[in-house]
Amino acid sequence: MFTCAYVTFDDPDQHDDERELALAAWREAGITGRAERWDDPEVRWESYDAVVVRSVWDYLARREEFLAWARRVEATTRLLNPAQVLERNTDKTYLRELGVPVVPTHWSSRDLPAWDEYVVKPAVSAGARDTVRTTDPGRARAHAAWLEETGRTPMVQPYLDMVEAEGETSLLHFNRRFSHAVRRTPMLSPGVAGADQVRAQPRIPAPDQVELAEKVLAAIPEALLYARIDLVRLPDGTPVVIEVELTEPYLFLRYDPGAAAGLARALRELL
Known part of the structure; x- marks a missing residue:
């Protein structure tokens, strides 16, 4: 029997509604899971067979502290996803290094391109x-x-008008194996105030979206328990990456009947 930490944070205003679903699937796979706060100084991380980073949604204001914690944990046990992945992924300048088509991005306040929006x-x-x-x-x-x-x-x-008609497509992979995909309402659409109002529905990704997601995964050498690859289409229909979520993504486990079990199976494989 393996024992793994499900790493979260302490905020009564933000509820991780995937935690119990994931932990139940872990138990079915022979893994004992315990929820732990990443910044709890009393946790003995070395006592776990693996430490799984999940809903650490407060790291933004404490990124350096969070990354230092990840490196300390990785020195004593298995960290998923690995600390090096977390360090790269928490700064979106990684988009410049992916080597795949991404949303056109200008990285300065000077010499802005002439776009409509x-x-x-x-x-x-x-x-x-x-x-x-x-x-x-x-x-x-x-x-x-x-x-x-x-x-x-x-x-x-x-701003890509295509997201209004098609939305953003998120492809979920567990241990590099495709699990499921959803179409998400864009957060900057009229009437959508933020991440808490984003809605999703299951979808079957198109072949060109699957191909692009596989290229993204191929560019990342480290072990990946989970990866969420968010895609949009340019006006000419070409799929491009808008974000690669490898740190604390919502996994849309409730949107596919086999998703939670697939995550547990992937964890068991990596253990």
């Missing part, structure tokens, strides 16, 4: 935090400059 956000962010959508290049430039003034790297991207 802009999305400007920091490279270290989640849930549309400190993100603006605007048709005004002056506002886009000012927001990018503000991010630079606060020591952050800005990401300036065109």
Whole structure:
């Protein structure tokens, strides 16, 4: 019997509704799981066969502390996903190194491209935090400059109308094996206030989306318990990566009847 930590954080206003589903599937797979706060100084991480990073949704304000914790844990037991993956993935400048088609991105407040509409956000962010959508290049430039003034790297991207019609497609993989996919409502659509209002529905990904996701996975050498690859289409229909979620993604386990068991099976394989 293996014992694994399901790593979360302590916030009564944000509920991880996948935790009990995942832990139940772990038990069915012969894995005893316990929920632990990543910043709890009393936890003996070395007592676990593996430490699985899940709903660590407060790391944004404490990224360096979180990464230092990950490196300490990895020195004593198996960390999934690995610390090196977490370090790269928590700064979206990784998009420059993927070697696959990504959403066009300008990384400065200077010399902005002439786009009809802009999305400007920091490279270290989640849930549309400190993100603006605007048709005004002056506002886009000012927001990018503000991010630079606060020591952050800005990401300036065109807003893609295709997301209104098709949405964002998230492909979920466990131990590099495709599990399921969902279509997500874009967070910056009218009437959608943030991540807590994003809705999803199951979908079958198109062959070109599957091919792109496989290229993304092939570019990452480390072991991956889970990976969520978020794709959108350009106006010409070409699929591109908008984000690769390898740190604390919502896995949409309730959207596929075999998803939780698939996650547990992948964990067992890696153990």
